[in-house]
Amino acid sequence: MRLDFAQPWVLALLPLALLPLLRRRRDTLRFSCIAWLPADPVGRALGVLWRSLACAALAGTLLGLAGPGQPGAQLQRTGRGAEVLILLDRSSSMDASVHTNGLQTAGRMSHEPKAQVVRELLGEFVSKRPDDRFAFMTFSTVPIMAVPFTHKSDTVQAALAATAIGRGLPETRMGDALLAAIDEFAPRSYSGSRVILIVSDGGAQLDEATRRRIRAGLAHEKIALYWIYVRSGPNAPNLDTDEAANAYGLGEELALHAFFKTLGTPYRLYQADDSNAIAAAMAEIDRQQNFPLTIYERVPRRDHAGACYLVALACCAGLLAFRALQWQSWEATA
Incomplete structure (x- = not known):
């Protein structure tokens, strides 16, 4: 399937989708000995999922702005x-x-x-x-x-x-x-x-x-x-x-x-x-x-930007659900 982009210059901004992978300073926890921390595979998996959803949301939005689609044909x-x-x-x-x-x-x-x-x-x-x-x-x-x-x-x-x-x-x-x-x-x-x-x-x-x-x-x-x-x-x-x-x-x-x-x-x-x-x-x-x-x-051009925005919207919904679960767990331990 041949694709083209209505605004191909937006694709140059796709590296911004990797921003959620960068570690923030407030994510750093200070312990005198890391070996004393218990293993937390669920937390690690949720962290990977959270970052993946954030990257996918940004990538979907940028791809949608680029206007992907199938060109018209006869x-x-x-x-x-x-x-x-x-x-x-x-x-x-x-x-x-x-x-x-x-x-x-x-x-x-x-x-x-x-x-x-x-x-x-x-x-x-x-x-x-x-x-x-x-x-x-x-x-x-x-x-x-x-x-x-x-x-x-x-x-x-x-x-x-x-x-x-x-x-x-x-x-x-x-x-x-x-x-x-x-x-x-x-x-x-x-x-x-x-x-x-x-x-x-x-x-x-x-x-x-x-x-x-x-x-x-x-x-x-x-x-x-x-x-x-x-x-x-x-x-x-x-x-x-x-x-x-x-x-x-x-x-x-x-x-x-x-x-x-x-x-x-x-x-x-x-x-x-x-x-x-x-x-x-x-x-x-x-x-x-x-x-x-x-x-x-003559078949008109088919625009697929809506599918990209739909993926981005689903990822944002997943991030909101993830954040709601975090607040519930913090309230339960408070």
């Missing part, structure tokens, strides 16, 4: 999962409820805002995948990185819960959000499957330069793209048709889907009309993204 382990960046649409349309209007909807989405249902289902998705590395980004007018990549699912859950505060803006700038999401993977070494999970009820008409940058970024960083399209009702575009073949003059949702289909990297659309469909989509993503993943965990 550990590597292998799990199963993926690096998932959740890209959540926070536009004002996500705050609206879904109305049936004759559509066969199921579950909660007919009565609750889409954002609330999505938030709860994403929370369940995150909690079921402890080996994943999650990042969380929201977007409407501009992308906002809420949580960089982390293995702490409670941090992601807190960020999801925070999206319930306030209302979103009317714009949905998908192109800027996708480019910002891709940039989050750039400084990371490749360790396994990478996924950008878009959850949105709208699309975007992207210019050629933006499409080119998105296509190149996804390919360079080896990122799969999943889009959970939260369909707002029967009047919303249906992406499960052949209309979105390759025509960028169509509506924003159809145009975005058509562009995604031309990517050279994996892409999958999940069109969801209700909460059950969203749950089913996340369950399928959960089953698909279960590949070996190299995980690097």
Whole structure:
């Protein structure tokens, strides 16, 4: 076990722990003949014990002040999962409820805002995948990185819960959000499957330069793209048709889907009309993204000063008990 010291200069004071071994003048007893003194093995043993406790108390205190501990390290382990960046649409349309209007909807989405249902289902998705590395980004007018990549699912859950505060803006700038999401993977070494999970009820008409940058970024960083399209009702575009073949003059949702289909990297659309469909989509993503993943965990420095202080405290307690026994014996002989 490798140790280091936060204040190594304190170790130079360790010789002070030998002070209790020095004889004091008042400890000297004057007798004309030492041979006349009776043997006292118990007294000798107690004297050695007393000095040992005093030395240990001083040494423990000095070692504690030096701050011993194990240095931090980065550990590597292998799990199963993926690096998932959740890209959540926070536009004002996500705050609206879904109305049936004759559509066969199921579950909660007919009565609750889409954002609330999505938030709860994403929370369940995150909690079921402890080996994943999650990042969380929201977007409407501009992308906002809420949580960089982390293995702490409670941090992601807190960020999801925070999206319930306030209302979103009317714009949905998908192109800027996708480019910002891709940039989050750039400084990371490749360790396994990478996924950008878009959850949105709208699309975007992207210019050629933006499409080119998105296509190149996804390919360079080896990122799969999943889009959970939260369909707002029967009047919303249906992406499960052949209309979105390759025509960028169509509506924003159809145009975005058509562009995604031309990517050279994996892409999958999940069109969801209700909460059950969203749950089913996340369950399928959960089953698909279960590949070996190299995980690097940074272990913080472990401080052992408390153990040294505990030893010093126990020795001081022993000295107090020893002194109390001495007073009792003196009172008994008085």
